[in-house]
Amino acid sequence: MKRIKFTLNDSRNRLLFLGGLILLMFIAVAGKLLYIQIISGTELGKRATIQVTDKIKRHTPRGRIVDRNGEELAVSIMVHSLYVNPDEMNKSAKPGKEKTEYRDIPRIAAQKLAPVLNISENALYEEFTLKGQFVWVKRMLEPKDYEQVVKIIKENKLPGLHFIAESKRYYTKKSMAAQVLGFVGTDDSGLSGLELALDSILKGAEMRQTKMVDAMGRTIADQDTDLEENREKIQVATVYLTIDSKMQFVIEDALDDAMKRTNAAAAAVLIMDPHTGAILAMGSRPTFDPNHFGKYPAVNWLNRAISIIYEPGSVFKPIVGTMGLSEGIVTPDTPINDTGSIRIADRVISNWDGSGMGMCKFEDIIKYSINTGMVQLGMKLGAQREIEWAKRYGFGTATGIELPSEEDGILYDPKNMYEPDIATLAIGQGIAVTPLQELRAICAIANGGELLRPYIIDRIVAPNGEVIRKGKKQVVRNVIKPEVAAQMRTMMEKVVSEGGGKTARIKGYRIAGKTGTAQKIAEQGGYAPGKYIASFVGFVPADKPQYAMLVMLDTPRGAFYGSQVSAPIFRDTLQQILVAKGIQPSNSEGLPSFEAHVKPGQRVETPKSLPALKQKGNNWIVPDFSGFDARAITGELQKGNLVLEPYGSGKAYKQKPSGGTEVQPGTKIEIWFR
Amino acid sequence: MAASFLGDRLQRGLRVSLLGYPSNQALIISLVFAALIFLQPDMGTATIVFALMLGMYVLAGISKMQIASLGGLGIVICGLAMLAPYRRARIFLWWDPWQDPQGGGYQMTQSLMAIGSGGLTGLPWGQGSSKFFFLPEAHTDFAFAIFCQEWGYIGALFLIACFVIMAWAMVTIAMNAKDRRGYMLVAGSTLFLIGQAAANMAMVTGLFPVIGVPLMFISYGGTSLIANMFTLGLVVAVYRNESARETMEERIAAGLPPTEENRLRVVSSNRNRRPF
Numbered sequence: 001m002k003r004i005k006f007t008l009n010d011s012r013n014r015l016l017f018l019g020g021l022i023l024l025m026f027i028a029v030a031g032k033l034l035y036i037q038i039i040s041g042t043e044l045g046k047r048a049t050i051q052v053t054d055k056i057k058r059h060t061p062r063g064r065i066v067d068r069n070g071e072e073l074a075v076s077i078m079v080h081s082l083y084v085n086p087d088e089m090n091k092s093a094k095p096g097k098e099k100t101e102y103r104d105i106p107r108i109a110a111q112k113l114a115p116v117l118n119i120s121e122n123a124l125y126e127e128f129t130l131k132g133q134f135v136w137v138k139r140m141l142e143p144k145d146y147e148q149v150v151k152i153i154k155e156n157k158l159p160g161l162h163f164i165a166e167s168k169r170y171y172t173k174k175s176m177a178a179q180v181l182g183f184v185g186t187d188d189s190g191l192s193g194l195e196l197a198l199d200s201i202l203k204g205a206e207m208r209q210t211k212m213v214d215a216m217g218r219t220i221a222d223q224d225t226d227l228e229e230n231r232e233k234i235q236v237a238t239v240y241l242t243i244d245s246k247m248q249f250v251i252e253d254a255l256d257d258a259m260k261r262t263n264a265a266a267a268a269v270l271i272m273d274p275h276t277g278a279i280l281a282m283g284s285r286p287t288f289d290p291n292h293f294g295k296y297p298a299v300n301w302l303n304r305a306i307s308i309i310y311e312p313g314s315v316f317k318p319i320v321g322t323m324g325l326s327e328g329i330v331t332p333d334t335p336i337n338d339t340g341s342i343r344i345a346d347r348v349i350s351n352w353d354g355s356g357m358g359m360c361k362f363e364d365i366i367k368y369s370i371n372t373g374m375v376q377l378g379m380k381l382g383a384q385r386e387i388e389w390a391k392r393y394g395f396g397t398a399t400g401i402e403l404p405s406e407e408d409g410i411l412y413d414p415k416n417m418y419e420p421d422i423a424t425l426a427i428g429q430g431i432a433v434t435p436l437q438e439l440r441a442i443c444a445i446a447n448g449g450e451l452l453r454p455y456i457i458d459r460i461v462a463p464n465g466e467v468i469r470k471g472k473k474q475v476v477r478n479v480i481k482p483e484v485a486a487q488m489r490t491m492m493e494k495v496v497s498e499g500g501g502k503t504a505r506i507k508g509y510r511i512a513g514k515t516g517t518a519q520k521i522a523e524q525g526g527y528a529p530g531k532y533i534a535s536f537v538g539f540v541p542a543d544k545p546q547y548a549m550l551v552m553l554d555t556p557r558g559a560f561y562g563s564q565v566s567a568p569i570f571r572d573t574l575q576q577i578l579v580a581k582g583i584q585p586s587n588s589e590g591l592p593s594f595e596a597h598v599k600p601g602q603r604v605e606t607p608k609s610l611p612a613l614k615q616k617g618n619n620w621i622v623p624d625f626s627g628f629d630a631r632a633i634t635g636e637l638q639k640g641n642l643v644l645e646p647y648g649s650g651k652a653y654k655q656k657p658s659g660g661t662e663v664q665p666g667t668k669i670e671i672w673f674r
Numbered sequence: 675m676a677a678s679f680l681g682d683r684l685q686r687g688l689r690v691s692l693l694g695y696p697s698n699q700a701l702i703i704s705l706v707f708a709a710l711i712f713l714q715p716d717m718g719t720a721t722i723v724f725a726l727m728l729g730m731y732v733l734a735g736i737s738k739m740q741i742a743s744l745g746g747l748g749i750v751i752c753g754l755a756m757l758a759p760y761r762r763a764r765i766f767l768w769w770d771p772w773q774d775p776q777g778g779g780y781q782m783t784q785s786l787m788a789i790g791s792g793g794l795t796g797l798p799w800g801q802g803s804s805k806f807f808f809l810p811e812a813h814t815d816f817a818f819a820i821f822c823q824e825w826g827y828i829g830a831l832f833l834i835a836c837f838v839i840m841a842w843a844m845v846t847i848a849m850n851a852k853d854r855r856g857y858m859l860v861a862g863s864t865l866f867l868i869g870q871a872a873a874n875m876a877m878v879t880g881l882f883p884v885i886g887v888p889l890m891f892i893s894y895g896g897t898s899l900i901a902n903m904f905t906l907g908l909v910v911a912v913y914r915n916e917s918a919r920e921t922m923e924e925r926i927a928a929g930l931p932p933t934e935e936n937r938l939r940v941v942s943s944n945r946n947r948r949p950f
């Protein structure tokens with residue numbers, strides 16, 4: 001082989017040549033970079049940003065619904081919902097680490113979590129092995145389940161499982177006022193009741209958050225930091241209802257009792273303030289627990305105070321009565337002949353017991369709920385006036401209360417009314433009303449003639465304390481003159497004290513009311529035989545009413561007269577309420593007297609009256625408090641801004657400073673009790 | 675891995691310039707090394723080893739014929755590659771990775787997005803989003819893409835300039851090295867280090883198909899770092915040797931004692947005297 005001379009120089013030349021090639025490469029790179037970075041820079045940059053940002057929606061806890069005193073009815077707390085990022089879970093084995101122990105993470109996770117989450121292991125495994133970055137596993141975990149899951153994840157070092165905080169609705173009083181409150185679906189949207197009507201206010205802010213995520217979907221940085229903490233503080237508005245939960249509790253209890261005793265198909269109770277139109281209590285049966293609304297049939301979700309219509313029957317009579325009084329057709333003393341039954345065209349309408357009282361006053365017609373008398377009145381009124389007055393009383397139109405699904409009721413068109421229809425209207429059949437409409441009309445009688453718009457929202461308060469909305473009395477119109485109302489009130493009082501409503505009597509209180517036993521409409525038309533709607537409506541105290549209440553029982557079994565089943569509910573419920581609210585009896589008739597209570601031989605001590613602080617300039621003179629209890633003393637001391645430091649309990653026997661000392665406001669008074 | 679290059683290079687350096695194949699022991703050894711590396715698997719590094727060896731041979735003086743035939747062989751291989759349809763698809767994918775941004779083109783499109791988003795001056799510090807698991811090998815082979823994203827075009831140019839300057843320095847050292855082994859050492863080192871840098875950058879920007887070549891001093895990897903520094907160290911050693919020698923020669927030419935320390939010895943010895 002020829003040995004070609006290859007000198008160092010030759011090599012050097014080659015080196016230079018190769019070096020030159022490399023330099024060319026660098027120049028090419030620089031050129032390509034120019035293209036990428038400068039020319040296409042923004043476009044590519046945008047693409048890079050898009051894949052990194054993630055827009056998610058986050059919810060703040062739903063606004064609270066509370067009663068008029070702030071007692072919580074529906075609240076939301078943030079709970080954790082579990083989701084899995086399957087990509088992350090399955091990518092955990094890095095290449096090169098295959099020598100280390102391989103864990104089938106999805107299988108392990110499915111195994112361990114199945115019992116806690118109550119989901120089958122196979123179902124979980126399937127979710128974990130999907131392709132994707134976000135799959136709900138279980139939403140709204142209970143706090144203790146959440147803690148268990150966290151523990152399992154930590155102990156087994158399970159990747160890919162994360163939590164998102166969501167708002168979960170709790171109805172703290174379970175089924176109390178369930179239909180009024182309604183309920184909420186999984187995505188924090190109200191589906192019924194106030195939750196539906198006020199959904200936009202309660203739902204509040206929906207935060208949109210942009211954040212940077214890595215290829216696994218994990219957050220790099222939040223635009224706003226400490227999001228979780230901030231969310232708890234961001235509150236939504238609180239809705240205060242006019243409902244008084246104490247009253248509500250009483251009627252719920254009464255309703256349960258009534259349903260049990262009478263086996264009725266359904267029931268409704270309403271309490272209203274006759275002067276303002278505020279709804280103090282509203283209950284329906286059958287009912288449900290909004291915390292688990294799905295477990296109940298949809299018919300339980302119905303708010304029977306507003307969403308059902310019925311023929312009121314005799315409770316409509318006072319209203320017709322005021323029509324007669326206003327038109328001047330009758331006065332309370334107008335004589336009416338009651339023959340037990342009356343014939344109108346081809347119909348015969350009789351009294352409930354078939355017997356007549358002969359000649360009686362109009363007020364007796366109301367007192368004893370005499371059909372014949374009412375029919376005579378109705379015929380004299382005529383179709384046109386009957387319907388006009390009914391409309392004036394607000395029948396045939398929804399009241400406009402802030403709840404959804406309110407019925408309008410059904411009124412005849414006077415042109416279509418035959419004589420029997422005119423007659424039956426006077427006794428409360430042939431008109432369909434909601435319990436709320438009926439009660440509202442009675443309230444017009446109770447308050448002296450004002451037809452009010454009922455409302456259930458007392459106020460809505462924004463998180464910063466500002467009152468967004470305030471419920472107030474709204475007078476729709478003046479229906480009757482105050483004198484007419486007063487006359488009817490007196491008559492209604494006699495219903496309870498002397499007439500058919502005796503079962504509603506509460507000793508010591510003046511109650512006005514009306515019983516009603518109406519035939520129930522059959523589904524196919526006409527009336528269902530043997531099926532009645534038993535109601536009682538009334539207000540107390542009769543002369544200056546503070547509460548108006550309606551009780552309606554649908555198809556009670558066994559006893560079915562309003563006076564038998566509904567009036568006692570009225571009585572028991574109101575008795576509790578009157579005592580709870582401290583409304584003094586009008587008289588002590590029938591109430592046990594002090595003497596009756598004192599056992600013979602017991603010394604009757606005339607109670608000393610509590611000595612009062614005497615003011616001296618800016619200071620106070622402390623009296624001798626011996627013999628009195630702490631509560632009474634504190635009340636007295638508060639007047640002078642003095643503070644009680646009690647020792648022991650019982651009756652006071654020693655005090656410092658002693659009686660008669662002058663002290664400055666804010667002084668601490670020490671008193672020993674035994 | 676780099677150590678094996680060095681081993682090769684040293685051997686190469688030991689051998690004074692030789693022709694083609696009779697002296698292809700180094701080549702065979704390097705082939706063996708390359709095969710081992712290839713089986714790791716690390717095709718990129720194996721390719722480097724082999725290519726480097728070829729390069730050294732070219733420098734060492736294989737005939738133009740052989741160079742030409744090597745080049746021809748390369749073209750043939752490319753042609754063969756084009757035949758198989760999936761390979762062809764991959765080559766097209768290389769050309770336009772946006773056809774399949776989630777699949778085969780993922781690496782490239784991510785790289786391009788990363789670089790492009792850097793614009794002129796780069797994104798604000800740390801905000802380079804691609805390193806959050808979007809760009810594969812973001813800390814190793816594709817570190818340059820992240821560098822471009824965060825330092826922008828200006829930064830990239832600066833980096834290129836650094837390498838160019840380094841190359842220029844090393845070539846200068848090589849050019850001035852009288853000792854053939856030292857020359858080969860430095861030349862090979864230059865090719866190795868700078869060639870790698872250029873290749874990496876070309877790959878990251880899409881000029882080359884994706885080969886697993888890291889970027890010197892910037893890509894993550896402790897062994898690689900040490901190996902690179904070792905290489906540079908050798909280069910510097912050669913430089914010092916050569917400069918010492920040059921100084922000595924200059925001093926002799928100028929009539930000065932060759933080294934500063936031992937004047938006595940120099941004066942007395944004739945051996946280091948160059949004939950005029």
